[in-house]
Amino acid sequence: MRPSRILLVFLLLLGVAPFVLPEFWITLANYIGLYALVALGLVLLTGVGGLTSFGQAAFVGLGAYTTAVLTTSTLSGVPALAGSPWLALIAGLLLTLLVAALLGSLTLRLSGHYLPLGTIAWGMSLALMFGTSETLGGYTGLTGIPPISVFGHTLESGRQIYVLIWVFLMAGVVTTLNLLDSREGRAIRALKGGMVMAESMGVNTSASRMVAFVLAALMAAASGWLYAHMQRFVNPTPFSLPMGIEYLFMAVIGGAGHVWGALLGAFVITVSKTWLQDILPQIVGQAGNFEVIVFGVLMIVILQRAPDGLWPALTRRLPVRVPRRVVRPEVPPLAKRPVPPTGEMLLEVDKVTRRFGGLVAVSEMSLAVRAGEIVALIGPNGAGKSTMFNLVSGVLDPTSGAVRFRGRPVGGRPSREIALMGLSRTFQHVRLLAQMSVLDNVAIGAHRREYPGLLAGVLTGAWRLDRSEEARLLAEAARQIERVGLADHMFETAGSLPLGKQRILEIARALCSDPCLLLLDEPAAGLRYLEKRALAELLRKLKGEGLSILLVEHDMDFVMGLVDRITVMDFGQKIAEGLPDQIQRDPRVLEAYLGGVAETDAA
Amino acid sequence: MNFDIALLLAQDGITNGAIYALLALALVLAFAVTRVIFIPQGEFVAYGALTLVAVQAGRLPGTVWLLLVAGGLVSLIEVVRAIRTRSVRALRSVLPWNLAYPLAAWAVLANVPLQSLPMALQIGLALAVVVPLGPMIYRLAFQPLAEASVLILLIVSVAVHVVMVGLGLLVFGAEGARTPAFSEGTIELGTLSASAQSLWVIACSLALIVLLYLAFERTVYGKALRATAVNRLGARLMGIPTEFAGRLSFFLCALIGALSGILIAPITTIYYDTGFSIGLKGFVGAIIGGLSSYPIAALGALLVGLLESYSSFWASAYKEVIVFTLIIPVLLVRSLRAHRVEEEE
Numbered sequence: 001m002r003p004s005r006i007l008l009v010f011l012l013l014l015g016v017a018p019f020v021l022p023e024f025w026i027t028l029a030n031y032i033g034l035y036a037l038v039a040l041g042l043v044l045l046t047g048v049g050g051l052t053s054f055g056q057a058a059f060v061g062l063g064a065y066t067t068a069v070l071t072t073s074t075l076s077g078v079p080a081l082a083g084s085p086w087l088a089l090i091a092g093l094l095l096t097l098l099v100a101a102l103l104g105s106l107t108l109r110l111s112g113h114y115l116p117l118g119t120i121a122w123g124m125s126l127a128l129m130f131g132t133s134e135t136l137g138g139y140t141g142l143t144g145i146p147p148i149s150v151f152g153h154t155l156e157s158g159r160q161i162y163v164l165i166w167v168f169l170m171a172g173v174v175t176t177l178n179l180l181d182s183r184e185g186r187a188i189r190a191l192k193g194g195m196v197m198a199e200s201m202g203v204n205t206s207a208s209r210m211v212a213f214v215l216a217a218l219m220a221a222a223s224g225w226l227y228a229h230m231q232r233f234v235n236p237t238p239f240s241l242p243m244g245i246e247y248l249f250m251a252v253i254g255g256a257g258h259v260w261g262a263l264l265g266a267f268v269i270t271v272s273k274t275w276l277q278d279i280l281p282q283i284v285g286q287a288g289n290f291e292v293i294v295f296g297v298l299m300i301v302i303l304q305r306a307p308d309g310l311w312p313a314l315t316r317r318l319p320v321r322v323p324r325r326v327v328r329p330e331v332p333p334l335a336k337r338p339v340p341p342t343g344e345m346l347l348e349v350d351k352v353t354r355r356f357g358g359l360v361a362v363s364e365m366s367l368a369v370r371a372g373e374i375v376a377l378i379g380p381n382g383a384g385k386s387t388m389f390n391l392v393s394g395v396l397d398p399t400s401g402a403v404r405f406r407g408r409p410v411g412g413r414p415s416r417e418i419a420l421m422g423l424s425r426t427f428q429h430v431r432l433l434a435q436m437s438v439l440d441n442v443a444i445g446a447h448r449r450e451y452p453g454l455l456a457g458v459l460t461g462a463w464r465l466d467r468s469e470e471a472r473l474l475a476e477a478a479r480q481i482e483r484v485g486l487a488d489h490m491f492e493t494a495g496s497l498p499l500g501k502q503r504i505l506e507i508a509r510a511l512c513s514d515p516c517l518l519l520l521d522e523p524a525a526g527l528r529y530l531e532k533r534a535l536a537e538l539l540r541k542l543k544g545e546g547l548s549i550l551l552v553e554h555d556m557d558f559v560m561g562l563v564d565r566i567t568v569m570d571f572g573q574k575i576a577e578g579l580p581d582q583i584q585r586d587p588r589v590l591e592a593y594l595g596g597v598a599e600t601d602a603a
Numbered sequence: 604m605n606f607d608i609a610l611l612l613a614q615d616g617i618t619n620g621a622i623y624a625l626l627a628l629a630l631v632l633a634f635a636v637t638r639v640i641f642i643p644q645g646e647f648v649a650y651g652a653l654t655l656v657a658v659q660a661g662r663l664p665g666t667v668w669l670l671l672v673a674g675g676l677v678s679l680i681e682v683v684r685a686i687r688t689r690s691v692r693a694l695r696s697v698l699p700w701n702l703a704y705p706l707a708a709w710a711v712l713a714n715v716p717l718q719s720l721p722m723a724l725q726i727g728l729a730l731a732v733v734v735p736l737g738p739m740i741y742r743l744a745f746q747p748l749a750e751a752s753v754l755i756l757l758i759v760s761v762a763v764h765v766v767m768v769g770l771g772l773l774v775f776g777a778e779g780a781r782t783p784a785f786s787e788g789t790i791e792l793g794t795l796s797a798s799a800q801s802l803w804v805i806a807c808s809l810a811l812i813v814l815l816y817l818a819f820e821r822t823v824y825g826k827a828l829r830a831t832a833v834n835r836l837g838a839r840l841m842g843i844p845t846e847f848a849g850r851l852s853f854f855l856c857a858l859i860g861a862l863s864g865i866l867i868a869p870i871t872t873i874y875y876d877t878g879f880s881i882g883l884k885g886f887v888g889a890i891i892g893g894l895s896s897y898p899i900a901a902l903g904a905l906l907v908g909l910l911e912s913y914s915s916f917w918a919s920a921y922k923e924v925i926v927f928t929l930i931i932p933v934l935l936v937r938s939l940r941a942h943r944v945e946e947e948e
Contacts, residue, residue, distance in 0.1 A: 121927040132920040296766035
C-alpha cells in the first residue's frame with residue numbers, strides 16, 4: 001500500500017470522528033491534536049535537528065496569554081479584539097517569533113546542550129511571570145476569552161473546535177513534511193551528526209538550527225492560541241516546566257525522528273495519562289501525579305532499547321511501500337560558474353605557519369595549485385599534512401602567513417564561505433548522513449547553487465513552491481552521481497555502501513557544489529587495490545574535464561602515476577617540490593620518507 | 604535598605620550560595636566524567652533532608668524502599684547478564700552493594716530506636732540510605748547509554764528527575780518539613796550576628812570543598828576521575844573502567860546533594876519537589892563556569908545566592924525569575940566568544 005492511501009484513510013476517519021465519537025473522546029481528541037502540534041515542533045527540533053527544548057510549554061503559554069490579553073483586554077489602553085481572535089493569533093505568533101529568535105541567538109552558537117538548559121530557565125521564568133503578574137491574572141488566570149469564528153460560524157463546542165484543531169495540526173504536518181523534503185530541510189536534517197560537513201558544503205548551520213527552533217516555537221504558540229479559545233480561560237499551570245517536559249516525552253516516545261511520531265506520542269501519552277490518573281491513586285492509596293513516574297521510566301527504557309520510538313515499530317508492521325524519489329534529467333541544469341582558464345593561479349599558500357602552544361605543526365609552508373593541475377601534498381605520518389589541509393579549508397586559522405584562493409584571502413573565514421568561493425572538500429574520515437539516500441547526500445553539495453536565501457528557501461519549501469528548483473537540484477545531484485560512476489547506488493542509503501564507494505560519494509557531493517578546486521583528504525586511505533585504481537581513474541577523468549585537484553596523501557604508489565606535481569612535507573616543513581620523477585629520486589625525500597622502503601628494496 | 608539589612612541579606616546570600624556552590628561543583632564533576640547534565644541533583648537534596656526528617660521522627664524513611672527496589676533491579680540486571688555471559692565473577696562486587704547492603708540498611712533502620720540516637724548518627728543513617736542511590740541510578744539509567752550523545756543523556760537525566768520527584772511524593776507525601784538546627788542560637792561577631800546554622804552551612808561547605816580538592820589531588824580514585832574527565836578512552840586504556848568512574852562520580856554527586864539537603868533543612872522548609880529549583884540554581888552557577896571550571900562555577904553559585912537574597916528584598920515575587928534570567932547574559936557572553944562550528948559528541 002502506498003503511504004498516500006493510508007493517509008487518505010486516516011483523514012477520512014478524522015472527518016467521520018466528530019459525528020460518531022462520544023463527547024469524552026472528542027475532548028480527548030482535541031487534547032491529542034493540541035499536544036501533537038507542539039510535539040511536531042519537537043520532532044523537527046529534536047529528532048531531525050538534534051537539538052531540544054524543555055520550554056515548549058512556555059511558548060504554548062505565550063500564544064495562549066497573548067490572545068487571552070488581547071481578546072479580553074485586561075490591560076488599560078489596549079482595545080479588546082473580542083471579535084477577532086485571528087488578529088490575536090498573528091500577534092501571538094509575532095511575539096513568539098521575537099522571543100524564540102532572541103533565545104535562539106543567545107544559545108544556538110554554543111554546543112547543543114546550552115539550548116535545552118536555556119529553555120529550562122526560560123520555561124521556569126515565564127511560568128513564574130504568568131503566575132505573579134497581576135495584569136495576567138496571577139495564579140487564577142484570565143477568563144472570558146471569546147470563541148473563534150470562522151466564516152461566520154462560532155466555534156463554541158468541543159465538537160466544533162475539533163475541526164479547527166485538526167486542520168491546524170494537519171497543516172503543520174504537511175508543512176513540516178514539505179520542508180524536510182526541500183533544500184533547507186536537507187540542511188536541517190544534516191544538523192544531527194553532520195554539522196562540520198554541512199558547513200563545508202556552504203550550509204549556515206546556526207541559521208538552520210534557528211529555523212528549526214523558531215518553527216517549533218511557532219507551532220507551540222499556535223497550539224496555545226487554540227487551547228485558550230477552546231478552554232475560554234487560561235491559568236499558568238498548563239504552561240509550566242513539567243508540561244514542557246511532557247511534550248518532549250511525547251515526541252521521543254512517539255518517535256522523534258518521524259513526523260507522524262508526534263501524533264502517535266501525543267496519542268499514547270494523553271490516553272494512557274487519562275487511564276493512569278484513574279487507576280494509580282487507587283493503587284498507591286494517595287492522590288498525586290504518579291503517572292509521571294510511569295512516563296519517566298518508559299522514557300528511559302525507550303531511549304535505552306528503542307531510541308527511534310514507537311513509530312518505526314508500528315510502520316514495520318504495516319504493508320507500506322515508500323515510493324522512490326523521481327529524478328527528472330530533462331529539467332534545465334543549474335547555472336555553473338565559469339571554468340578558470342588553464343594555468344590561472346587558484347590556490348596560493350604563502351609562508352604559512354601554525355603553532356599549537358609551543359609546537360610548530362606547520363612552518364613557513366608555501367604551495368601553489370594552478371587551474372587544470374592535480375597537485376599532491378605528501379609526507380610521512382605526523383608531517384603536518386592534515387594541519388595544512390585544515391589551514392587551506394578554513395578549519396584552522398594560520399598563526400602567520402596567508403592562504404589565498406583565486407587572489408582572495410581565505411584565512412579566518414568560516415568554511416562555508418570558502419566553499420562558496422569554489423573550493424570543495426572531502427573528509428579523511430568520511431562524513432555522510434548514513435540513514436539518508438546517496439542522492440540526498442549528494443544533493444547537500446548543491447545547497448548554495450542558485451540559492452534563493454534562507455527565508456525564501458524555507459517558505460517556498462514549506463508550501464511546495466520550490467518543485468522546479470528542487471527537481472533541478474536533484475537532477476544535478478544525479479548527474480554528479482553518474483559522473484563518478486555510482487548511478488547504480490543512487491537510491492540506497494549512504495551507510496550501506498562499502499568504504500571505497502563512500503569516498504567516491506563524498507567526491508560526488510563535493511562536485512555538486514560546482515567547485516574549481518577539489519580538496520581531497522587522504523582519499524585512498526583504507527581502500528583496497530582495485531578501489532584505489534578506480535579512484536585514480538576517476539580523478540584522471542575529472543582532470544580531463546578541467547577540474548583542479550589538491551590531494552593530501554601518504555600513499556606514494558597511488559600518487560606517483562596520477563599527479564602533475566608533488567610537494568613533500570616532513571616535520572612541518574617543505575623538504576621537496578617537483579615532478580613525480582624528480583621526487584622519487586630526491587635524496588631528502590628518500591631519506592625522510594622512502595628511506596625504509598629503499599632499504600628493503602636493496603635487501 | 605540600611606547597612607544592617609544589607610549585611611543580613613549578604614549572610615543569607617552567602618549561606619545559600621555555599622549550598623549552590625557545592626551543587627555546582629557536583630554538576631561540573633558529573634558532566635566532566637560522564638557527560639551527563641545531572642538534573643536530578645536537586646532531588647538528592649530533598650531526599651537527604653526528608654530522610655533525616657523521617658529518621659528524627661522515628662519513622663522508617665520511605666527511601667529505604669527505594670534503595671531496596673533500585674538495588675534489587677541492579678542485582679536482577681547483573682544476574683541476567685551473568686547468566687547470559689556465563690561469568691559470575693562480576694556478581695561478587697555487585698551483589699554485596701546492591702542486595703546485601705540495602706537489606707542490612709533496612710534491618711538496621713527498622714530495629715534501631717531512631718528518635719533517641721544522637722543527631723550525628725541520625726545524619727549518618729540518612730546519608731547511608733540516600734547516597735547509594737546515586738551509583739544505582741547511574742547503573743540503571745545511564746550506564747547502558749554511556750556512548751550516547753550529550754543530548755540523549757540530558758533527556759534521560761530529565762526523565763530520571765521526573766521519576767524521582769514522583770517517587771519523592773510517593774514516599775514522603777506532599778507535606779513539607781524542617782529539621783532542628785545543628786546547634787541553636789546566634790553568634791555575635793562585633794556588630795554582626797550570624798545564626799549558628801548559617802555558620803554550620805558555610806563551614807561544612809568549605810570543609811567539603813577542601814576535602815574534595817584533596818581527594819582529587821591526592822588519592823588514586825580522585826586521579827582516576829580526573830583522568831576520565833580529560834579523556835575517557837585514554838583512561839579506559841589505562842585500566843580505569845568508564846562504568847567505575849561513572850558510578851564514583853554519581854556517588855559523590857549523591858553525597859554532596861544529600862548533605863546539602865541536610866545542611867539547609869533547618870533553615871528552609873523542604874518539600875518533595877523543592878530540590879529542583881535549588882539544584883537549578885546550582886546549575887546557573889555551573890553554567891557560569893561553562894560546565895567545566897570548578898572555581899568559576901563555585902563563584903558563580905555564590906553570586907546566584909547573593910542575587911537571590913538581594914532580589915528577594917526588592918522584588919520578592921520575581922526573585923526566581925531574576926535568578927533564572929541571570930543565565931541569559933552568561934549565555935550571551937559565551938555565545939559571543941564561540942567561534943567555530945564543532946560536531947556534537
